[in-house]
Amino acid sequence: MSALPTASDTANRERPRSIAVWLFVCAVLVLTMVAVGGITRLTESGLSITQWKPITGAIPPLSQADWQAEFDLYKATGEYRNVTGPAGMDLDAFKFIFFWEWFHRFLGRLLGLAFALPLAWFWVRRAIPAGYTPRLVALLALGGLQGAFGWFMVRSGLSGEMTDVSHFWLSIHLLTALFTLAGLVWTALDLRQHAQGRTAPSRLTRASLWVAAILFVQLLLGAWVAGLNAGLVSDTWPLMFGRLVPEANWANGVAWTFLHDPFWLHFLHRWWAFVAAAALVVLARRVRPLERRASIAINAMVGTQILLGIATVMSGVALWLAVAHQLVGALLVASFAWGAHVVGRREPEFPRAETSH
Template sequence: MTDDTSRARPGLLANWLFIVAALVVAIVTVGGITRLTESGLSITEWKPLLGALPPLSQADWQAEFELYQRIPEYQQINGPAGMDLESFKSIYWWEWIHRQLGRLIGLALVVPLAIFAVRKVIPQGYFWRLFALAALVGLQGSFGWWMVASGLETRTDVSHFRLAIHLCTALILLGGLIWTALDLRTLALRHHRPARLQPVAIWTGIILFVQLVLGAWVAGLNAGLASDSWPLMQEQLVPEFDRSNGLFWALTNDPFLIHWMHRWWAWVAVAALVLMARKVKPLDRRASIAIHSAFGIQIILGIATVMTGVDFYLAVLHQLVGALLVAAYAWGAHVLGRAG
């Protein structure tokens, strides 16, 4: 935003973005916990400002519980199961924490950005990129409410399509934060040319994105419970699935087929990441190690999650490492982009 390059502080801004990226990893992890505990529909209203305060009295808690009692999830699942106010509080808190992290990320981007702009320490050409990242946080919050709204009237859960958009937007934000922070760090070292996406990184990113979408669909449809064996499902390579509504419907809605696609497309993603990491290694061995470590741990966690019938802690770690894999990919892609 400023032409006064002598006042620019790219190193400071890079550290700021790395901190925000860590917060995004945290919210993705808490989002996984929210999904696994079926907490996402516990707060049935969207109040960007007033919603920052939790219920402060017994009457407030009762009012929130009564709102929850009006939606299908309570009426068809948790109500018949005997959910009381104390049980409701346990799911409410996870969704509340998830939303507060979203607010914190927004503040952590918008407030420093305004201060840095006023103090004219943003390097030339970077203001609008930083502004776009801040705007993406707002869009992410809107997608979050859009997702929740899908489960408030007729469904007992949220749309897995909207869940995928919500999650993937967060991961795109994470990648953008890492990439921009690395550009700024490079600028701080007096290398002025920003990195550019190279073909191998583009194709690897597309393949990884498909895997992330499939993972979100698995979460949204509880498709992880479709099988507790590996590598076979239902004692066969390709499981039986619902073909009655056509192949396209099955590819996008059937939990057995989506689970199968997620577990086998993972190997396509691994192959792409290996090829990319081999190109990264001569340029930055640390980034190559990060990519290999992230996808290796992720594969182990994925198999373990399946074979334990979606153990809570393993499933949470699977989502956490998925976010770290995106960060490692962005690092490696940036390394290639600097050299290209």
């Protein structure tokens, strides 16, 4: 007869399961931040707060004088002098863009607390399984870096006559968020498997690493397209200005064109999408016999993302289509992490049965 589970056995299962649930909640907060970040970018709200005050900045302006002071700081930016000021922005319009940037930063602070406080609680109670503390601390550090990268991004748009943030800093900011999201999902899945008896963490296989590299290129191109407002250069699909391959500016060299030219980056982003889609579908086929739900999630996100990308272009980058495109991109990263985790799982570790003599 097998022995009945002890209280210790139950605790060993429940603790990693509880930590996994907490990490999934944090992943949902990251998804929310990605969506709000998209709204912030598309409404040109990112430069509305010109100072980084991690503590006192959590409180928005409370008086008319405070609002006017913030507006005056914004008026010193190149964006106001060259774009929004000449368009007639008043204080009420400024309050609108200020809200989205403040809300985005507020969610960042909320996520930091939602991660750091439970981590400390689990740590003090010695509830974290062996080997997972460094990984959880690394995820906390990534969250801190994300906030710092966000400020460097904003600061890049406040110098001189700049009217937008650097697309390089925007890509670092966004890709760090998506990497953190993948890490949260992967670690939560590891812990859920741990609660079911698989104590060996999943591994990233070589095939999954190739898919990750292909997806990374597409996400990087998407971030550059967003930062350069390159989605606006063409509202037709599949052709751009009646051509499959658009005219690009090669006068400054190949490197400049691949890093800065909005027409060329738009072209690369719309067609590399199908390379990424093919790689993800192949991964989904490998996942299907192991966990059908993960395979369905990957395929669904791939198809939805491509349709949203086309719709975003043809709508002239309509706000909510573009936000949905960014959000589904983040969901695609999460579904990839799920599928790659399934492929890399190891067999459950069961104690060997003792043979009788």
